[in-house]
Amino acid sequence: MNVAGLKEQIECAIELLDSIMDDTTVPRNIRKACEDAKLKMSGPEQDISVNVSTAIYLMEDISNDINMPAHTRTEIWTIISELEAIREKCKG
Secondary structure (H helix, E strand, O other), rough: HHHHHHHHHHHHHHHHHHHOOOOOOOOHHHHHHHHHHHHHHOOHHHHHHHHHHHHHHHHHHHHHOOOOOHHHHHHHHHHHHHHHHHHHHHHH
């Protein structure tokens, strides 16, 4: 497992989450879920797989929110895809 590569991917996902949290057109509940996912991913490194899985769950939970702007939904799917790639690297 390449720790430096994982950290880089996690930072990329966190940047995407930050962009959603900074977007005032996104409903508050969605920004809150993004903040929770970011906190999970910033947790202890020994639990990377668990933290990423929890973040994926949070993102999937909000991905079908009817109040979400279309561009944000696309960003959420991108984040989920990035997190799934990180989770797969943790397994291997």
